[in-house]
Amino acid sequence: MTAYVARRLLGAIPLVLGILTLIFILMQMAPGDPTAMYIRPGVPPEVVQQLKTNWGLDQPLHVQYWRWMKSFASGDMGYSLSHHRPITAVLADRIPNTLILSGVSLVLIFAIGIAVGIVQAVRQYSLLDNALTFAALFIYSMPSFWLALMLILVFAYQVSFISWWPDWLTFPVSGMTDSVGYESLGFWGKLGDRVHHLVLPSIALGVSSAAAVARYMRSSMLEVIRQDYIRTARAKGLPERTVILKHALKNALLPIITLFGLYLPFLLSGAVLVEYVFAWPGMGRTIVDAISHRDYPLVMAVSFLFAVMVVIGNLIADVLYAAIDPRIRYD
Amino acid sequence: MTDAKPSGRGSRLAALVPGLPLILGGRAGGYPLLAFGLMLVLVLAAGFDRVLATFSAGRIDYWVALVTLVSGLAAAWGITLALARREADDGTSQWAIAWREFKKNRLAVAGLVLLAIICLATLLTPFLTQHDPGAIGDIMATRHQPPSLAHPMGTDRYGRDVLTRVLYGSRVSLSIGFIAVTISITLGTTVGAVAGYFGGIIDSALMRFVDMLISFPRLVLLITVIALFDMSITLVIVILGLTLWPSTARIVRAEVLSLREREFIEAAHALGLGAPRIIFRHIIPNVMGPVIVAATLGLGNIILIEAGLSFLGLGVQPPTASWGVIIQQGRDVMLSAPWVTTFAGMAIVVTVIALNLVGDGLRDALDPRLSR
Numbered sequence: 201m202t203a204y205v206a207r208r209l210l211g212a213i214p215l216v217l218g219i220l221t222l223i224f225i226l227m228q229m230a231p232g233d234p235t236a237m238y239i240r241p242g243v244p245p246e247v248v249q250q251l252k253t254n255w256g257l258d259q260p261l262h263v264q265y266w267r268w269m270k271s272f273a274s275g276d277m278g279y280s281l282s283h284h285r286p287i288t289a290v291l292a293d294r295i296p297n298t299l300i301l302s303g304v305s306l307v308l309i310f311a312i313g314i315a316v317g318i319v320q321a322v323r324q325y326s327l328l329d330n331a332l333t334f335a336a337l338f339i340y341s342m343p344s345f346w347l348a349l350m351l352i353l354v355f356a357y358q359v360s361f362i363s364w365w366p367d368w369l370t371f372p373v374s375g376m377t378d379s380v381g382y383e384s385l386g387f388w389g390k391l392g393d394r395v396h397h398l399v400l401p402s403i404a405l406g407v408s409s410a411a412a413v414a415r416y417m418r419s420s421m422l423e424v425i426r427q428d429y430i431r432t433a434r435a436k437g438l439p440e441r442t443v444i445l446k447h448a449l450k451n452a453l454l455p456i457i458t459l460f461g462l463y464l465p466f467l468l469s470g471a472v473l474v475e476y477v478f479a480w481p482g483m484g485r486t487i488v489d490a491i492s493h494r495d496y497p498l499v500m501a502v503s504f505l506f507a508v509m510v511v512i513g514n515l516i517a518d519v520l521y522a523a524i525d526p527r528i529r530y531d
Numbered sequence: 532m533t534d535a536k537p538s539g540r541g542s543r544l545a546a547l548v549p550g551l552p553l554i555l556g557g558r559a560g561g562y563p564l565l566a567f568g569l570m571l572v573l574v575l576a577a578g579f580d581r582v583l584a585t586f587s588a589g590r591i592d593y594w595v596a597l598v599t600l601v602s603g604l605a606a607a608w609g610i611t612l613a614l615a616r617r618e619a620d621d622g623t624s625q626w627a628i629a630w631r632e633f634k635k636n637r638l639a640v641a642g643l644v645l646l647a648i649i650c651l652a653t654l655l656t657p658f659l660t661q662h663d664p665g666a667i668g669d670i671m672a673t674r675h676q677p678p679s680l681a682h683p684m685g686t687d688r689y690g691r692d693v694l695t696r697v698l699y700g701s702r703v704s705l706s707i708g709f710i711a712v713t714i715s716i717t718l719g720t721t722v723g724a725v726a727g728y729f730g731g732i733i734d735s736a737l738m739r740f741v742d743m744l745i746s747f748p749r750l751v752l753l754i755t756v757i758a759l760f761d762m763s764i765t766l767v768i769v770i771l772g773l774t775l776w777p778s779t780a781r782i783v784r785a786e787v788l789s790l791r792e793r794e795f796i797e798a799a800h801a802l803g804l805g806a807p808r809i810i811f812r813h814i815i816p817n818v819m820g821p822v823i824v825a826a827t828l829g830l831g832n833i834i835l836i837e838a839g840l841s842f843l844g845l846g847v848q849p850p851t852a853s854w855g856v857i858i859q860q861g862r863d864v865m866l867s868a869p870w871v872t873t874f875a876g877m878a879i880v881v882t883v884i885a886l887n888l889v890g891d892g893l894r895d896a897l898d899p900r901l902s903r
Contacts, residue, residue, distance in 0.1 A: 218743045223755075230759035341883035343835050345842050346858055346876035353869050469750035473839050487751065488843055491758040503755040507746045514746075 205519055212511050217269070219507045223500050224268050228261070277501040282493035287501045290486070295505070297376060298482035301475070302467055304398055305406035309463070312410040314456065317417020321452075322444060324422060333418075336411035345473035348404035352477075355400060371400045374479035405474045409463045416459055421452040454525050461517030465510050549607035552615040560614065568607040571600050591703055591764045591851050598706040599654065625897075629820070632896035639892020645885040653701045662692040664699040664852050675868040685870040687860060693871050697878050700852040705882075707768050707853070708833045714772025715833075716826045719779025724810050724818065726780065727787025738784065741777040749774055750839055757845050767846050771833055779825050786818045820897035827890035831883040838879055854879050 252258050256267060271278070277287040316336070320329045339347075356373045359365045372378065376397050377390075385393060424430065425448050433443045472484030479485065483502050490498040549568030553561030575582060582597060584590075616626070633639055652659060673690030676682055684693035726737040744752070756770050790796060791814070799809045834854075840846030841855025849856050854875050861871030 215739070215742060215746065218739065219746055222743055226756060226759060231761065337884060337887060338880065341831065341880050341887055343838050343842075343858075343876065343879055345839060346872070346879065349858070349862060349865060349872055350876070353865060353873075357866055465745070465748040468748035469836075469839075472748070472750050472754070473842065476843060487754065491754060491845070494758075496759065499755055499758050503747065503751045506748050506751045507743075510746045510748065 201523065204522060208515055208518055212515055215511055216508060219504060219511075220269060220272055221265075223504055224265055227496070227500065272504070277504075278497040280490075280495055280498045282490060282495040282498065287498055290498065291483070291501065291505065294481060294483050294486050297480060298468075298471060298475070298484065301398070301401055301405065301480060301482060302471055304402040305409075305467060305471075306460075308402055308406040309410045309413055309467075310456070310460075312407070313413025314417050314453070316410070316414040318421055318444065318449070318452075320414065320418040321421035321425065332414070336414050340408050340411040340415075342408055343473075344404055344408055344470040345477050347407065348400070348474050348477040351400045351404055368396070372397050373400070376480060401474050401478045401480055404477070405467065405470050408470070409467060412463065413456065413459055417452065417456055420455050421448060424448045424452040427451075454521070457521050457524065458517060460520070461514040464513035468506055468509060549604070549611045551611070553611060556615065558614075561611070564607050564611055568604060571604045571607070575600050575604075591706075591847060594710065594764065594768065595702045595706045598709050599702075602709060625820070629893075629896040633892050636892045636895060638888050639895075642885045642888025642892065645881070646889055649701065649882055649885060650705075652698060653705055656698045656702060660692065660695040660698055662695040664691065664696045665850050667691065675864065677868075678870055684874040685868065687857075687868065687871045688864045693857070693874055696852040696857055697854070697875055700854045700857055700875065701878060701882070703847055703851060703853040704834055704837055704855075704879075707771065707837050707847070708830050710768050711771035711775065711833045711837075712826050712830045714769065715775035715829065716779055716822060718773070719776035719825075720783050720815060720818065720822050722776065723780035723783025724787050724814050727784040728791055728806065728810055728814060730788075734784070737780070741780050744774065744777045745781075747774075749836060753836065753840060754843065754845055757840070762845070762848075764847065767837075767840065771837065771840075775829060775833060779822065779829070782821050782825055783818050786821055787814055790814055790817055820893075824890055824894045824897060827886055827893060831886035831890070834879060834883055834886075 256264060259267075275288065277291070279285075280287045280290050283290045316332055320332050323329050351371075352373045355369070355371050359370050376394060378393055378397075382390065382393060425444070430443060430448055433447045434440070438447075468484075471482065472487065474480070475482045475484035476488050483505065487499055487502040487506075490496075490502065548565065550561035550563070550565030554565065555561075581593060584593060616624070667689045673686055674688050676686040676690075678685045682692050682694065684697060687693055687696070722737055722741070726734040747755075752774050753770055756774075757767065760766055796809065796813060799813050804813075837846055837853065838855035838858065841853050842859045844859065847853035847856050849860065857875035858872050861868065861873075861875060865872055
C-alpha cells in the first residue's frame with residue numbers, strides 16, 4: 201500500500217511539471233509581455249527595456265523556462281502587480297477560504313447525494329423516486345451562478361418582507377463575515393456568523409453535483425441490491441434497514457468514491473462563479489479580479505494552483521479507492 | 532430492400548446533394564429538400580465575402596448567420612440520408628435499432644420535442660417578436676416593467692423587452708455552443724482514435740497531454756487563456772472548442788482500444804489498407820454512438836460554461852444579448868426587476884434539461900450493454 205501511494209505520488213510529479221510547462225507555453229504564445237502595461241506616454245523606452253532586463257525577459261527562451269520552473273519549484277510564484285505583494289502572501293490568505301467553501305460543499309454533495317440515491321434505489325419507480333429524479337435533472341441543468349442569484353433573491357431579499365420569517369433563516373449575501381460587529385462577537389458568535397455566511401454559497405456550489413451523485417448512487421445501489429449476498433442477508437432474517445445500510449451501502453459506495461476525483465474540477469469551476477457572486481474572498485474571486493487588473497503573474501499562479509488541487513484530489517480519490525476496495529491490486 | 536436503390540459512384544455523388552437520392556429513388560419528398568438545400572447554398576455563395584469576413588471580423592451576428600445556414604444545410608442533408616437509408620434498411624441496422632429504443636423512452640422523446648421547439652423558436656425569432664433586442668426607447672416610461680401581456684417577461688433597465696432579448700440570446704448562445712461542440716468533438720474523436728489505434732508512445736504522449744488539460748477546472752483554463760489574449764468572440768468560440776475535447780478523446784480512445792482487436796479491423800489490415808483509411812472508414816464510424824452522446828451532453832455543458840464566461844464579462848460582450856449577458860445585466864437590478872435574471876436563467880435551464888434528456892436517451896438507446 202505504501203509503495204502504491206509512493207508510486208502514485210511520483211506519477212503526479214511529471215503531471216504537475218507538464219501543467220507548469222503548459223502555462224509557460226500559453227504565456228509565450230500570448231501577444232505582448234508583462235511590460236506592456238508600462239508602455240504609455242511619459243515612460244521612456246529605456247525604462248521599459250530596463251524592466252525587461254530586470255525581469256529576465258531578454259534572456260533566451262530555454263533560460264526563461266528553466267528559471268520559471270525553478271522559481272515555482274522553490275515556492276516563489278513572483279510578485280502580484282495589483283496587490284503589490286508576493287503572490288504567495290496573497291494566496292496564503294485566499295486558499296483557506298476556497299478550501300472551506302469547497303470542503304463544506306463536498307460534504308453537502310456526498311451527504312445529500314448518497315442519502316437521496318439510497319432512498320431512490322430502495323423505492324425504485326415509486327412516486328418519490330420519479331419526483332426526485334425529475335428534481336435532480338432540473339437542478340443538474342442549472343448554472344451554479346444563476347442558482348446563487350436565485351437563492352439570494354429568495355432567501356436574503358424576499359423573505360425579509362415576511363413578518364414571521366425567522367431572522368436566522370434570512371441569509372447574508374456577501375463576504376465571509378459580517379463587516380460590522382464581527383470582532384465584538386464571542387467564539388460561538390463568530391462561528392455562527394461564519395456558518396451563516398457559508399449556507400447560501402455552499403448550497404449554490406454543491407447542489408448540482410449532489411444531484412449528479414444521487415444519480416450515480418441510485419444506479420450503483422440498484423446494482424448491488426440485486427446481488428446474491430443481499431438475498432442471503434435478507435434470507436437470514438436481517439431487518440431491511442441493516443441489509444441496506446450495512447451490507448449493501450458499503451459496496452454501493454465504491455464507485456461513488458471515484459466521483460470525488462471526477463467532480464472536483466466542476467466544483468472548482470463553479471467556485472470561481474459562486475465566489476464572484478457572493479464576494480467570497482477565495483481563489484476564484486482572486487483570479488477574476490486579477491484578470492480585470494491585468495495582473496498576469498497572479499492569474500498564472502492561481503490557475504496553476506487550481507490544477508494542482510485537481511491533481512491532488514484525483515490522487516486522494518485513487519488512494520481512497522485502493523484502500524477501501526480489497527479487490528483492487530496495487531502492484 | 533427496394534429495387535430502386537441506386538448503386539455505384541454516381542449514387543455516392545448524388546448522396547452529397549440534399550434531396551437528390553430521394554428524387555432518383557422516385558420519391559417526391561426529395562424536391563422540397565433539394566430546393567431548400569439549393570437556396571441555402573445560393574445564400575452562402577452570394578454572401579461568400581461575408582462568410583470569409585466571419586473569421587476575421589469577429590462579429591457575433593455573422594457567426595450566428597453562418598451557423599444557421601450551415602446547420603440548415605446539414606439538416607437537409609441528414610434528413611435526405613436518413614430517408615434514403617430507411618428505404619434500403621430492413622430495420623436491423625444499428626441506427627434503426629437505436630431509434631426504436633429511443634422512441635420507447637418517453638422522457639427522451641419529450642426532450643427531443645422540446646429541443647426542436649427551442650431550435651424553431653431560435654430560427655423564427657424575428658417573426659415571434661416585434662421588438663428590437665437592442666432598441667432603447669423612452670427609458671423613464673418603459674424600464675423595469677413587470678411581466679405583462681405586452682412584455683411577457685417584463686422589461687430591463689433600458690426598457691428593452693426581456694423576451695425578445697432571451698430569444699435573440701438563444702441564437703447567440705446556441706450558435707456558440709454548436710461551433711464549439713463541432714470543434715471539440717472533431718478534435719477529440721480524431722485524437723482519441725489516433726491514440727487508441729497506434730498505441731505505444733503516441734498513445735502515452737497524447738494521453739498525458741489530455742491528463743494535463745483535464746486537470747484544469749475548465750472555466751479556469753478558459754479565463755486564463757482569454758485573459759492572456761485579446762478578447763474577441765472568435766477567440767472565445769475557438770477556445771471553448773479547444774478546451775472541451777479531452778474528455779471526448781478519452782471516451783473514444785477507450786472504445787478504440789477494444790475495437791482494434793476485433794476481426795473486421797484485422798481483415799482490413801489483411802487487405803492492406805492504410806492507417807488513415809482504417810481509422811476514418813472503419814474505426815470512427817463504429818465509435819459514433821458514444822461520440823454523439825458526448826456531443827449532446829457536451830452542448831449542454833458548453834452552454835452552461837458560455838453563460839458563466841459571459842456572466843463574468845469574459846465571453847459575449849454587451850450590448851449583444853446572450854443568456855449570460857442578460858443574467859449579468861439583470862443582476863445589477865435584481866431587487867427592482869428580478870424577472871430579467873430569472874427568465875434568462877430559466878431559458879438556460881430548459882435548454883440544458885432538453886439536451887440532458889436527449890443525451891441520456893441516446894446513451895440508453897446506443898449502449899449495447901444496456902439493450903436487452
